[in-house]
Amino acid sequence: MLPTGRTGRTPQQHPRGVAGATPDGTCDQAVRAGRPGSGGPALLRHYRWIELTHIDEYVRMGLMGGRAAARIRRAVLDLTPEELHTGREAAGSDPLPALERSVQARLPEGAYAWHVDRSRNDVRACARLMLGRERLLETAAAVSGLARTALETAGGHTESIMPASSRPRTAQTITFGFYLAALAEAATDAAESFHSLFDAVNLCPLGAGAMAGLELPWDRARIALALGFDGPQPHALTSVASQAWALRSAAELSVLGTTLSRFLTDLIGWSGPGCRFVDLPGGTADDPMTAPQEGDGASLERIRDMARRLVGLSHDVMAGQHDTGYTDLAEVSGPGPGPTEDLFATCGATLALFDRAVAGMRFHPERAGRAVRGELTAFLTVANHLTLEHGVPAGISQAVVGSWISAATGGLGPAGAPTPDLLSAAGLVAAGERHGFVLAVEEDEVRELLDAEAGVRRKQTGGSTRPEEVRLLLEQVGERLAAVDVGAARRSGWLREAWEHTTGTKTGDPR
Template identity: 40%
Template sequence: MHPDHDTGGSDALPLSGRIGRGPSELLREEVLDPQFRYEADHLLPHYIAIEQALVAEYLRMGLVTAEQAADLHGLLGSATREELLAGREASMSDIAFSLERHVEAGLAEPVAAWHVDRSRNDLQSCAQLMAGRARLIDAAGTLLAFGRAAHRLASRYADAPMPGYTHLQAAQIISPGFYLAALSEQVLHTARRLLSTYDAIDACPLGAGAMAGQELPWDRDRLAALLGFGRVQPLALTSVAYRGWALEITAEFGVFGVALSRFTTDLMAWGSSAYGYLDLPDELSGISSAMPQKKNFPVLERIRGRSAHLSSCHLDAVLGQRNTAFSNSVEVSKEAGSQLSVAFDTFESVLRLATAVLDHVRFDTRRMTEACEKEFLGGFTLANALTLKEGVPWRRAQVIAGRYVVAATEAGLTPAQTDPALLKRAAAALGFELTAPEDVLAGVFDVRRALHAPRSEGSARPEAVEAVLRAQDKEFERLGAAWATHDRTTRGAEGGAGVSAGVHTGA
């Protein structure tokens, strides 16, 4: 073979007759070798499973013998990352070519029909989607574990009063349990959306060829089943061109990251010396190098900071695909997905850190109760009482309640020190004569009573929170079972049992 036509290596058969030389050293170092290493680390098991499924189809179509199919299947299964890396130069630093070389080198006799009617386009698309599915299952498991941690913590603190804030001002009495139930609900919302995303993308692209389909009668339904897919991607073009699943997954990650950053902001505030509502153990805390009195919580800053990367990864995927042709291209299939692994890694890392925080945080119930007792948080209750007990129109009742709070504050009274005379004067100034101001004020600023006062479903009342938590517990069970089913289907197929049976039986 003339060296000018060596597109694989000095001792290898050429991979193409179209060009005479392999990739330059620059392309290998900057693009091809890093991509090869990434695919060898993350996609190799999927490439092998796909190739083995295709061997099963060659056997079904009568293009290879049972003995040849068994040899091909076994050689594919014997491929290792290290061996493929060592031979990458002879394969243009392409993992699909490298896997092909590995098998051909191990065959006693060439199998002419092996790789007939084939393209790397649907092969790559399928391997990437399989990797994405597997990682999404892992991510969902980490998400649900975090949600369970929030749920457990909510159950412990459903009856502990604390100030709730609107516009950064103390507003009404809630509990950490009520607040954390909202975090738990956000997790369930995201887990449902990710489950829907999984179901939507669970369509096998294999059998699409380069873009227009293939010439042999491939059984695409069988290929999908062998690889654990729920169905076939109907259109060949969509199979090789579409990478919207990466956008959808990273979008959900980004949306959750925004929500998590908001919850983390509250924890950061509540853990500050200004509030002192919560504390973390020393192993999750930090110090100041200059101020020995300080105990910092940098883990919360890490969580909030890393959550921003989730949106960045989504934006990278969006811009990588935007304005590209709707067909297979390296730009879309490789560059546009370069941060997808980072997105998965970051999502799970943030969740593991946040789970550790929730598993170890302690709320200071005494300090939270004292904070409630310092504020006139029963203003809303007072306005209600003025309307319901004295017949004061609601908006006027709001004005009277506000004026009472101002007058009581100016008089140096605490919320517990009610003054019916002040309330009577505030009402009289608006033309209302109260018949029993002491009854109106009775208990309106009592902290425990305020926590139990709401009667509507979904309120901060401990019984209402517990009802929500019971419903959430059932939803965690349902979603956990659904994701476990996907895990068994996906891992079982990719483990090779179904493919192996297909190869050895020709089924």
């Protein structure tokens, strides 16, 4: 009996993808080997899966007897990558022709109909989509791991104040936990997007033939379920020509790479010689990405370069189809999914290294607190206070504060740094008089307004840097991650069940 669908399945374990790849494995493949994976071995597994499904259909249509089908199934299952590599032009190339030759050499009597009414176009399109959906699950798992690491680190820094920059100058006081909550939220967004994309593209191309359909009564719905799809792709030409899953994956990975590069840029600055708010784990001898003598900034810059490369590789994937006719099937007739595999492998390595950096980082609250207390970050706080407590119109209150700061720091010169200790209640009163307002402001009142910790706690809106709000944000992201895990387990469990059903023992199979 075939599986009936994914909806409502109970997860049994956290998914790692049907192919069994992990972020560390992807990192090993993409970084230590010096090149991303080619996808050849993984494609072989999917070609086997497709071949076994075809055999079941031949039996169902009465074109092949049970005994012949069982012998072909055994031949398909017994094939090894090493055996198929013999005679192939290069490692990593598409193993489909070699698989066909190997099975052809072992065909039993009565298997005359093997591969009748079959095209390589829909087979290749199907196998590459099957590989792509596994890569989506693997990437979602890796980016969920980064989100969870950021979440755990953020929980210890909900009250660790630090400066946040707007252009070259510090503009606001935030907490490090607030910042990492943003990273956790962005990574969770990405994980949810990859799962949504999985659901959107999980329609089976098999049965489309070369592009216009097939002549035998293949049961496309049954085939789709056997291969772990939600159903058949309705249009035959779309099935083999679209490759939209690759384009949409590239778009999602490009967005992720851009987002990660921005967070990395912040961390590079904060770990640099001008700040040193953050220390990150140094390189190790067995990690060629970072040498032990390199500083934090250098290792983070290398990770940022990898994140930037995601944008370029995404463009390469899209450019491969640009200006290509929809009926020009070179995309599915080519040697393999190289550009897309490069993209996923680079993303996996980037996420693995970034995750390790976040997990091993050390934040120095005393350095960051000292830096933010020496900056003027309370411009709007004082202006709001003048309006709400002293009746100064909002537009004028900002002009008063600007005049106050200019008068206090005017003699510093271009190299001078304006600091809160230069500001006084008397100066604010004088600035108010210049704008026609008499202000009764005490020195203690000014010091409270300029206090960095008080400024963080003064925030009232949801999603702000106020410690209580940050803890609520972290709780909400944690709930979303738990839902991501449930969805991931459901999807990977569905694929695993479909694979086990297709490869399991059938009536007539030799023991």
